[in-house]
Amino acid sequence: MKKLEKVNYKGFIAPLIVGILLWVLTPLRPGGLSPQAWEMFAIFVATIVGCITKPLPIGGTTLVGLVVTVLVGLAPMKDVVDPKTGAVVSTGVLSAFGNSASWLIAMAFIMAHGISKTGLGHRIAYNMIKKFGKRPLGIGYAITGLELILGALIPSNSARTGGVVWPVVKSVAEGYDSKPDDETRKKIGAYIDFTAFHANILSTALFVTGAAPNMVAQQMAAKQNYQMTWISWFFAALVPVAIGAVVVPFIIYKIFPPEIKETPNAKKWAGDKLQEMGPMSTPEKIMACVFVLAIMMWTLAGFFKIPQLDSTFVAFLAVAILFVTGVLTVKDALKETGAWNILLWLSILIFMAGKLIAFGFIGWFSQTIQTDVKGIGWGVVLAILVLLMFYTHYFFASGTAHMTALYLPFLSVAVATGAPLALSAMLLAFTGAFNASTTHYANGPASVLASTGYVKQGEWWKLNVVLGFVYLIIFGVIGTLWMKIIGMW
DSSP, rough: OOOOOOOOOOOGHHHHHHHHHHHTTTOOOOOOOOHHHHHHHHHHHHHHHHHOSSSSSSHOOOHHHHHHHHHHSSSSSSSSEEEETOOOOOGGGGGGGGOOHHHHHHHHHHHHHHHHHHHHHHHHHHHHHHTTTHHHHHHHHHHHHHHHHHHOOOSHHHHIIIIIIHHHHHHHHHHOOOOOTSSGGTTHHHHHHHHHHHHHHHHHOOOSSSHHHHHHHHHHHTTTTOOOOOOHHHHHHHHHHHHHHHHHHHHHHHSSSOOOOOHHHHHHHHHHHHHHHOOOOHHHHHHHHHHHHHHHHHHHHHOOOGGGHHHHHHHHHHHHHHHHTTSSHHHHHHHOHHHHHHHHHHHHHHHHHHHHHHTTHHHHHHHHHHHTTTTTTTHHHHHHHHHHHHHHGGGOOOOHHHHHHHHHHHHHHHHHHTOHHHHHHHHHHHHHHTTTSSTTTTSHHOOOOOOOOSSHHHHHHHHHHHHHHHHHHHIIIIIHHHHHHHHHO
C-alpha cells in the first residue's frame, strides 16, 4: 500500500503563529503604512520563518507563501493591465517565473552537472593535490585553490563541498590513517576538513554565482537600482579573496595545526587517481571549452555592455551547446533537481520582496531608520549594519533566508543615510558569504564538514570566532579600500 510522504507539520507552527500574530496587528500598524504593506510583510516574515523551520523543503515553503499571497488578494495570478493606458496596474505571480537571475542559476546548475558527469571537477582536484600536496599547508592551499576554481564552475556551495571537495579531503585523511571521532583525527583530517570549509567561504565570496545567497543579493540590489554583473562582483571580490586565500589556511595551520608535517603520500595518491582516470576524454574537453567560452562572454558583456551577451542568454547558450555536442542530455537537465528547485523558490522570494517595495514597506522602513540615525555618519551606520548582518547569522540556519530577510532593508537604510550604493551593496553581499564562519549549522557546507567528526563542535565555534574577525578586517577594511581604488565609490 502506498503511503503519504513525510511532512514536518511541527515546522508549520512557528510561521503560522508569527504570520497570524502580525496579520491581526494590522489595525495597529505604524503610521505611514497601508494595510496591504503590513499584510504583505506578515506573509513575507512567516515565509522566511518557514524557510528556517522547514515544514517543507524551501521550494514548497515559498510556494505556500505565494499561494497565501494570492488567496488574501495581495497579488493576482496574471498581470492586471489598465485598458486605457496599457500600463501594468498589479503584477501577477506568474511574472515571478520570468526572472532572469533565477533562470541563470538554473542553467548554471545544469552546466555544473556536466562538470560532475564528465569527471572534469575531480581531474582538477587531483591535479591540485599532486602539485601542492607535499605538506599539510600545501594541501590546505591546494584545497583552497580547488574551491576557487570550482566556485566558477559549480553554483552551489553545498554541491562543491559534498560532491568534489569532501571526497578528496576524506581520501587524503584516510591515506594517513587519520580517522574521525578518535585520537588520530588531528593527524591531518581535522586541519584539512576545517580548511576546506573556509575555502568554500572564499569561493562563495569570489563569484556572484558562488552560492544562492549571492544571487538573492544581486536581485535585491537591482531593486535599489544597483546592477551586480558577474565581472563587477569578481573584480570587487578579487583582492580581499586573494588575501583571504593566502592568510586563512595559514592562520588555521597555526591555531589548529595538524600533527603530521610532511605529506608525500598525498602526491602519490593524486597521481594514482589521475592515472586511473587516463587522458582527458572528449566530453571533458568540450565541457572545459564551453565553460571557458561562457566565462569569456560574461566578461565581455560586463566590460562592453553588449545586449546580445546577456548573462542569462550566455548560460542558455552554453547548455544548448552541451546538448548539441552530446555532453549532456535533456534527461540529465531534468534530473538536476537543484536547478528547478532554486528556480522555484528564488523567483518567489524575489517576487514577494518586490511586492514589499511596491506596497511601500521598504521605503517606509528606510525612511524611519534614517530619521532615527540622523546625525550619525554613513560610515558608522554601514559598519553597524555589516556587524549586524554578520552576527545575526547565529540565529539563522540558512544563508538564503538570512539574505532574503535582511539584505534589502539593510541596503535601503545604508543608502538612506548617505552611504555609497555600490559599496553598501557589495559589503553587505560579501558579509552574507563570510557570515557562514559562525556556527556548525550556518550553511550547507558547514553541515557537511562539521558533522564528519574531524572537528569537534566546541572547536568549530571557538576557531570561527577568530576567523570571523579576520574576515571582517579583510572584507570590511581592505575590501572597502580596494573598492575605492577601483572606483566603485
